[in-house]
Amino acid sequence: MVFMKNILNRLSRRFSLPQLFVLLAFLLVFGAILICPLISLFSKAFLDKYGNYAGLANYQKYFNNPNLSISIWNTIDISLVSTVFSVVLAFLFAYALTRSNLKGKTLFKYIAMIPIFIPTIIHAVGLVYLFGKQGVITRMGWDIGLYGRTGIIISEVIFTFPQAFLMFFVALEYADGRLYDAAEAMGISPVKRFFRITLPDVKYTVINAFFVCFTLAFADFGAPKVLGGNYNVLATDIYKQIAGQFNMNMGAVVGSLLLIPAVISFIVDRIVRSKNSSTLNAKATKLVIKKSFKRDSLFFVFCTVISLCFLVLVAALFMGALTEYYPYKMDFTWKNFEFNNSTGGIGSFYHSLEMSVATAVFGTAFVFIYAYLCEKIRKFGALRKIGKLFSVLPMALPGMVIGISFIFFFNNKHNPLNFIYGTIIILVLSNILHYFSVPFITATGALKKLDAEFESVAESMNIPRWKTLLRVTVPLSLPAILEIFMYYFVNAMVTVSAVVFLYSANFRIASIAISHMEEAGNISQAAAMGLLILLINVIVRILYEIAVKIIQFKRKKKEERTI
Amino acid sequence: MSFLEIKNITKRFDKQTALSNVSANIEKGELVCILGPSGCGKTTLLRIIAGLENANSGKIIIDGKDCTSLPASERNFGIVFQSYALFPNMTVLQNILFGLQQKKSLSKADMLDKATEVLRLVDLTEHTNKYPRQLSGGQQQRTALARAIALSPSYLLLDEPLSALDAKVRARLRGEIRAIQRSLGITTIMVTHDQEEALTMSDRIIVMNNAVVEQVGTPRSIYDNPATPFVANFIGSMNFYKSGGEICAIRPEKLIPVERHEAYDIAAAVKALEFKGALTRIYAVLPEMDEIYVDIISDRADALGLHEGALLFLKAPAEYQIKYSAKAAV
Structure with a gap:
């Protein structure tokens, strides 16, 4: 017996079996949640109501019904227009913050990020307070005709602006000062410098931002839900097919259409990434921004206007949430924070917190270990490649698609995992998958910065892997881990699209409750709930910033103390 | 073992x-x-x-x-x-x-x-x-x-x-x-x-x-x-030159410059002199166009009256010569 055990031990260590098993387990789990639901989605699209193979009949039916297929053109229309606005404005905003001597850069940067901290459905609610039938601005005599195309476009611009802004900010932050100095010495005009140096440097980011914004707007559910009116888009169509008419097969058809721009965007991103790798030169000098009062003043005005738009939106939410009955009874009140139980109540907020903390805790642990396995194991190159491929796929999956494919997969009597359907587990799982790609990149980036020989040295000292991971890798990657935690938390707090299909009546979450409040006409309660979400997200963000500062400070102090 | x-x-x-x-x-x-x-x-x-x-x-x-x-x-x-x-x-x-x-x-x-x-x-x-x-x-x-x-x-x-x-x-x-x-x-x-x-x-x-x-x-x-x-070239320096069907190799410090009238093994034309302090490095070209160099005490270089284009006569002691077959190119 002892002899056998010895041989087994020996064998397992010789072929790194523990590592192989952990890697395989992670790949299988992730692969299963990623791929199986998609297979169920597509198989549903090709079946009729009774489960018989229907070929392309569902698609034919869809395209032959003008009431349905018009949504495709509507969706392309609003996505295209909002993307153009968003990309141009975000580029200018990021350019102002990176390439001018504007005052208040940090403040502008955080204001530009406000929309990330609230659900898209709340952007729409804010717009209703400003431009709706009884909106503040409408009552001042300017009716923009919010409901329908206009409202959706404005809302999508607000939604996609921060995403594009952050991409441009990172891209524009790095510049090779030598190029600009040389160009100036050669007498090349600033305008020409912009078109010949700056723009070519960030052209891939521009392309990427365009596709990211387009995909986000294309699949967004929150804004069209509130502002759409009779203007149908694909995301609301899916919801109607599935939640309204229980036509699962047609829902699957629409879902598969929703994947198209996401897949294109994904491919573009892959191509762009491979071309964009060698931009930063180690010898690059920092770009010194010249003094220009005219340029700085122009940008200051621009940034102030954009920031005011966001601040006014938030102010509108405050106004709605803190008054008795806008616009008729403008007395101050807290009563809107006493949420009706019929639409979810305050309990939905606690559920959201629960779900977001669970998503952040399990998501961070899963992503980090997953990235560690892909990055720090020496063997099993082929498996690790598959792992890396899996990790980028969620980027191409809109939340709605994840939502319906999860229903098809998990709400199946024959699925042994059926029991998680309707529980918090499925919500957390869908969030971890939905927002997986960005944290994976963050984790991989942090791990790549660590010396590849840490593991080798530890191995030579016969220190087990898990101990090296806990004592060396994790402490050194703490800032990245916190960033991932925050990213998961904030996104889980605001998400609607995936979870709208997956929540159950006894576990309602805040973003869903908002949509129910809005449906029930309790718009002031919706605004109040939106503010609570904004508040908690801002607090988490501040805690994150403080934690990072503390880590940096501690590291510094540790060194000073012993010198 | x-x-x-x-x-x-x-x-x-x-x-x-x-x-x-x-x-x-x-x-x-x-x-x-x-x-x-x-x-x-x-x-x-x-x-x-x-x-x-x-x-x-x-x-x-x-x-x-x-x-x-x-x-x-x-x-x-x-x-x-x-x-x-x-x-x-x-x-x-x-x-x-x-x-x-x-x-x-x-x-x-x-x-x-x-x-x-x-x-x-x-x-x-x-x-x-x-x-x-x-x-x-x-x-x-x-x-x-x-x-x-x-x-x-x-x-x-x-x-x-x-x-x-x-x-x-x-x-x-x-x-x-x-x-x-x-x-x-x-x-x-x-x-x-x-x-x-x-x-x-x-x-x-x-x-x-x-x-x-x-x-x-x-x-x-x-x-x-x-x-x-x-190995000869990677460790230390080595002069290579053709001699018969073979490649001959000798370390620069093993070559001994001699006066014209003394017995010598190699005659070469000085291509350049490099004063390095105590030592002077002499770059020279053999009749078969192989390039070699020798490090000698600077005073000795003066005494020999070496300059660009001058002829350099060298002794290459047989015990320090290494022969490689012509196939083993460097």
Whole structure:
């Protein structure tokens, strides 16, 4: 017996079996949640109501019904227009913050990020307070005709602006000062410098931002839900097919259409990434921004206007949430924070917190270990490649698609995992998958910065892997881990699209409750709930910033103390 | 039987062959350098000896035991990498204790004793509570060495341990590493691309090029009798010239300039003179257009009245001449 055990031990260590098993387990789990639901989605699209193979009949039916297929053109229309606005404005905003001597850069940067901290459905609610039938601005005599195309476009611009802004900010932050100095010495005009140096440097980011914004707007559910009116888009169509008419097969058809721009965007991103790798030169000098009062003043005005738009939106939410009955009874009140139980109540907020903390805790642990396995194991190159491929796929999956494919997969009597359907587990799982790609990149980036020989040295000292991971890798990657935690938390707090299909009546979450409040006409309660979400997200963000500062400070102090 | 036997190791990465049928023996207690230009496979060989990489074929036998597929954690060696790979979140002492804590047989006091002992050995007792970033390059290097020997490994592997340091520190550490190695009597294998390092530090050198072993021997024997033109050229400097159907090689310092009327072996035209202080280097061209150079005492160069275009007469003592077949191109 002892002899056998010895041989087994020996064998397992010789072929790194523990590592192989952990890697395989992670790949299988992730692969299963990623791929199986998609297979169920597509198989549903090709079946009729009774489960018989229907070929392309569902698609034919869809395209032959003008009431349905018009949504495709509507969706392309609003996505295209909002993307153009968003990309141009975000580029200018990021350019102002990176390439001018504007005052208040940090403040502008955080204001530009406000929309990330609230659900898209709340952007729409804010717009209703400003431009709706009884909106503040409408009552001042300017009716923009919010409901329908206009409202959706404005809302999508607000939604996609921060995403594009952050991409441009990172891209524009790095510049090779030598190029600009040389160009100036050669007498090349600033305008020409912009078109010949700056723009070519960030052209891939521009392309990427365009596709990211387009995909986000294309699949967004929150804004069209509130502002759409009779203007149908694909995301609301899916919801109607599935939640309204229980036509699962047609829902699957629409879902598969929703994947198209996401897949294109994904491919573009892959191509762009491979071309964009060698931009930063180690010898690059920092770009010194010249003094220009005219340029700085122009940008200051621009940034102030954009920031005011966001601040006014938030102010509108405050106004709605803190008054008795806008616009008729403008007395101050807290009563809107006493949420009706019929639409979810305050309990939905606690559920959201629960779900977001669970998503952040399990998501961070899963992503980090997953990235560690892909990055720090020496063997099993082929498996690790598959792992890396899996990790980028969620980027191409809109939340709605994840939502319906999860229903098809998990709400199946024959699925042994059926029991998680309707529980918090499925919500957390869908969030971890939905927002997986960005944290994976963050984790991989942090791990790549660590010396590849840490593991080798530890191995030579016969220190087990898990101990090296806990004592060396994790402490050194703490800032990245916190960033991932925050990213998961904030996104889980605001998400609607995936979870709208997956929540159950006894576990309602805040973003869903908002949509129910809005449906029930309790718009002031919706605004109040939106503010609570904004508040908690801002607090988490501040805690994150403080934690990072503390880590940096501690590291510094540790060194000073012993010198 | 040797302490460590490397038997017919072959290693391929995708289509590239990093090691091709490499064999060598290493004796107990000696310091052996694996020397070669970058990309010759020397680091791969070290990683295979460590168990951090698996060979496609061949065997590694340590102390009579076949260790070919034994994982690194069971081979009982210490290793120092070029980057040192010190854990930046731990102090010097913690870095050393991290490995010691793994030994269940040691008590806390024993661990501390052992750590103090190795720190004394590398002369770091004053820096035990510093973090790696607060140390100089040389101190980091010594910390890595202390960490590697703390577990009393049966052999020590050094991967370009000095190449990240500046010239002065490097020269001093060569001596220190050698002294520690001798006092511990620990079998040590060191990878380097620096021939001077290999010559000054090792008992024996394994010269590698293009995935194969070119020559194994003591520094002296390799310098005096390089087995191939590559070794001749890579270690020290060497003049090559054609003579009969063969290629002749002779070290620049072995050529003796003589007066025109004395007996000489080679006549050449001076192409350029390079005054280097005590020595002057003379570049010259042979009638067959082979270029050679000679280092001579500067005063002697003056006495010979050498200048560009002048004729230079040289004696090439037969005992210092090495002949290679014409096929073995440099």
